[in-house]
Amino acid sequence: MSEQTEKLQALGLAVIQTEAQAIRALTARIDEIFVQACEFMLECEGRIVVIGMGKSGHIGGKIAATLASTGSPAFFVHPGEASHGDLGMITAKDVVLALSNSGETEEILVILPLIKRLGVPLITLTGNQSATLARAATVNIDVSVEKEACPLGLAPTSSTTAALVMGDALAIALLEAKGFSANDFARSHPGGRLGRRLLLLTHDIMHTGSAIPMVPPTATLGDALVEMTHKGLGMTAIVTDKRHVVGVFTDGDLRRALDKQVDIHSTIITDVMTASCKTVTDDCLAVEALSVMQTYQITALLVVDAQQTLRGVLHLHDLLRAKVI
Secondary structure, eight states: OOHHHHHHHHHHHHHHHHHHHHHGGHHHHHHHHHHHHHHHHHHSSSOOEEEEOOOHHHHHHHHHHHHHHHTTEEEEEEHHHHTTGGGOOOOOOOEEEESSSSSSSHHHHHHHHHHHHHTTTTEEEEEEEESHHHOOOOOEOOOOOOOSTTTSSOOOOOHHHHHHHHHHHHHHHHHHHTTHHHHHHHTTTTHHHHHHHHHHHHHHHOOHHHHHHHHTTTBBBBHHHHHHHHSSSEEEEOOOOBBBBEEEEEEHHHHHHHHHTTTTOOOGGGGBSSSSSSSTTTTSBBHHHHHHHHHHHHHHEEEEOOTTBEEEEEEEHHHHHOOOO
């Protein structure tokens, strides 16, 4: 290992250790002040408006996004723009969450009197408890750090990490207090994989109508093979004239039948089908249907109603196309 390599690794490790220590120091600050901040945000009838300048602004944007996606409506306002009209985005029903390590960020101090005039709760995350912003706050949470991870002590590193972690702590505490569930999370992330897994139902993606492969109990094995080939799902349902499910015939059943050297033209499908087939209902989550497929190592499921009447067919490929897998 070269001297340059060792030096770079040592510097990287020092940064992680310094920032880890800054995070550990926050544990003592999850106290009654933290609880007060949570209570103000829980009681908020409007939005949580997050403001911050520079690096604190970038952290504030992430905190606002986390709050919004976990059940606490929030948005970020740039303090520089706030003094030029965007302050109108803040209403008397909101809560303001301001980030400033120094507590003396000029752009925030300029709009501080206007925030106070609105009478909204002001929660601040600062590294200086005697700073102007901290003293003006309804609740000030201490996010001070012993030192920045930057060797020069100039670039915001440990301080922004501490603010980010405290923001996450607030967001998740609110999530738990509100009883925010995985389904709630999915509703705010409908385009993501989690949203699809938690919101997509079998009836959203199953094959219906003429696309369902099915034959009557009187059909021959040959008839079933024609239906399977025509519909292309590697299986067919066996149903009565009222579409009550009698069984299913799959590629696996076909292999077993051929091993027995049965006559495909004379063998009745009920003699070679699987009678106790696995089914799901059309209001079943697609991810639950996937679990059934994985458990029983099958690639297709019949979708039925409470009376075991066939409603559709769900194939593994449907789940792949819907990106449930």
